[in-house]
Amino acid sequence: MRKDKFLIEMGKRIRKKRIEKNMSQIELASACEFEKASMSRIESGQINTTVLTLLKISNALGVHISELFIDQK
């Protein structure tokens, strides 16, 4: 399992935005059309996600993909 600081920080940002939208991991994952298990691993920085997966997530969250790389709103 990976444990890169950058991935962890990105996971935190995703989680933060998800909470802001009042979504559960289950809801977000299904909006992205994958399993809650994957969502959990992404949010905890265990996975070096690909661009298209991030794109799905940003779409489901209603934010621009670049926001996933920038702290705060």
Next chain:
Amino acid sequence: MRKDKFLIEMGKRIRKKRIEKNMSQIELASACEFEKASMSRIESGQINTTVLTLLKISNALGVHISELFIDQK
């Protein structure tokens, strides 16, 4: 081989920034510590790159990773 529009556009942005810095693919690739072949495929949108690879590229280009997702400067 993938041919996603989003990946193609991102590749174009990377290429544009590389040219702006007067770097060849060879130079950029070696700064990222991978092969020029990979650089070529990324710039032409053939690969669904991972976050950490994009991070290497943005570091080598001296830009913030979020800029790789935003048109123009």
Next chain:
DNA sequence: AAGATAATTGTGGTTTAGGTCAACCGATTA
């Protein structure tokens, strides 16, 4: 045209993301 440099493409091997299912762990609620 010849030569050099830059970029693309093919192939093959290794690693890992993505996907799925099941089991498990709080915390909350009935």
Next chain:
DNA sequence: TAATCGGTTGACCTAAACCACAATTATCTT
């Protein structure tokens, strides 16, 4: 206590990212 809900983790498989090397194809420069 038992049941539910959100989240985490383990195990497994498949597809694809990553990496490297070589060969080919532009694109220049003289």
